Amino acid sequence: MLVLSVNVVAIVFASLLGNYADYILGAMFIAALLMLFEPIQLMLKRRAVLHDIKRLKRLQQRETSERKKSDQ
Amino acid sequence: MKINWFKYAAPLNFYSLAGKVIPFFWVAAIALTAFGLYWGFFKTPDSLENGMKEYYRIIFVHLGSVWMAMWLYIMMVFWALVGLVFNTKLSYMMASATSITGALLTVVALATGAIWGKTSWGTWWDWDPKLTTFLILLFIYIGYIALQSAIDDTRRSDKASAVLALVGLALVPVIYSAVNCPDPTQCSSLHQESSMKNIEPNIMRGIIFTTLGFWMYSFAAILMRVRNIILQRERNTTWVSKLKEVN
Numbered sequence: 055m056l057v058l059s060v061n062v063v064a065i066v067f068a069s070l071l072g073n074y075a076d077y078i079l080g081a082m083f084i085a086a087l088l089m090l091f092e093p094i095q096l097m098l099k100r101r102a103v104l105h106d107i108k109r110l111k112r113l114q115q116r117e118t119s120e121r122k123k124s125d126q
Numbered sequence: 127m128k129i130n131w132f133k134y135a136a137p138l139n140f141y142s143l144a145g146k147v148i149p150f151f152w153v154a155a156i157a158l159t160a161f162g163l164y165w166g167f168f169k170t171p172d173s174l175e176n177g178m179k180e181y182y183r184i185i186f187v188h189l190g191s192v193w194m195a196m197w198l199y200i201m202m203v204f205w206a207l208v209g210l211v212f213n214t215k216l217s218y219m220m221a222s223a224t225s226i227t228g229a230l231l232t233v234v235a236l237a238t239g240a241i242w243g244k245t246s247w248g249t250w251w252d253w254d255p256k257l258t259t260f261l262i263l264l265f266i267y268i269g270y271i272a273l274q275s276a277i278d279d280t281r282r283s284d285k286a287s288a289v290l291a292l293v294g295l296a297l298v299p300v301i302y303s304a305v306n307c308p309d310p311t312q313c314s315s316l317h318q319e320s321s322m323k324n325i326e327p328n329i330m331r332g333i334i335f336t337t338l339g340f341w342m343y344s345f346a347a348i349l350m351r352v353r354n355i356i357l358q359r360e361r362n363t364t365w366v367s368k369l370k371e372v373n
Contacts, residue, residue, distance in 0.1 A: 077181050077184065077241050077242075077244065077245045078180070078181060078183050078184055080241050081184040081187055081188065081237070081238040081241045081242070082187060084234065084237045084238060084241075085187040085191065085234045085237075085238060088230055088233060088234050088237075089230070089234070089343060091230075092226075092227065092230055092347050093346075093347060093350065096347065096350040096351055096354065097350075099354050100350070100353070100354050100357070103354055103357045103358050103361075104357070104371055104372060106361070107357065107361045107366060107367070107372050108372055110361060110362075111367055111372065
């Protein structure tokens with residue numbers, strides 16, 4: 055969200071300009087969009103990896119408890 | 127105080143260290159970029175002596191991304207080389223994490239450069255040495271990422287892509303000499319020569335701050351990605367299963 059706000063501020067700066075504002079706006083917008091995409095993608099990826107590890111851990115715990123039961 | 131740097135070559139120690147420093151890099155990235163853009167938009171002249179009008183302000187995102195794209199490539203090669211020489215897992219992970227941020231900043235540089243080209247030369251693209259070598263840099267980044275994901279065995283994919291990164295290093299001095307051409311008659315193109323020596327001080331200040339902001343952004347994004355890679359590759363280890371976020 056912080057990165058988003060900085061980029062919004064950048065876009066507002068750009069729109070304050072008269073001529074060529076659309077070009078400067080375009081350049082800022084592309085940079086902002088791509089540089090925002092990366093941290094969001096990284097956060098989603100982290101969630102997915104953690105979810106995967108938790109699932110794996112649960113599976114291992116279940117297997118261990120079932121093995122203990124069958125041994126008894 | 128003596129710091130044992132080798133301690134942080136272990137994924138376990140590096141994972142926690144990276145987690146602690148990431149917020150500082152984000153704060154620095156946002157503050158420096160915001161200040162650089164403020165300076166660039168409000169403290170600089172509306173047009174330059176060489177006839178460039180206010181569209182020159184694209185330089186504040188363009189130049190930072192160009193420099194960082196090249197710098198990150200050098201960093202990626204450095205980590206790949208450390209991995210090849212010392213066979214450390216973390217070095218390959220760092221190289222892999224750097225490649226995606228580098229590719230993204232190359233795209234930013236090419237896109238903002240194209241918009242700059244449209245305003246100042248009247249065309250989005252020109253097949254001149256400066257632009258073409260930068261496009262090849264993007265292809266090398268993409269090649270590195272593709273090679274890494276094409277081989278399932280991480281040890282083999284790390285080594286193969288490290289060799290590719292080393293081969294591609296030859297391109298960085300070519301890009302640099304294309305922009306700072308010693309004999310302009312030999313490489314005439316629409317892209318202007320580097321004018322960093324006689325640049326207006328306020329413009330220079332804006333460029334330096336946005337570039338530093340992009341640098342901090344790269345640190346933050348790379349460290350975030352390397353933490354994800356560590357979790358993915360070390361998911362079967364006991365230290366990962368004992369992590370607070372997993373429980």
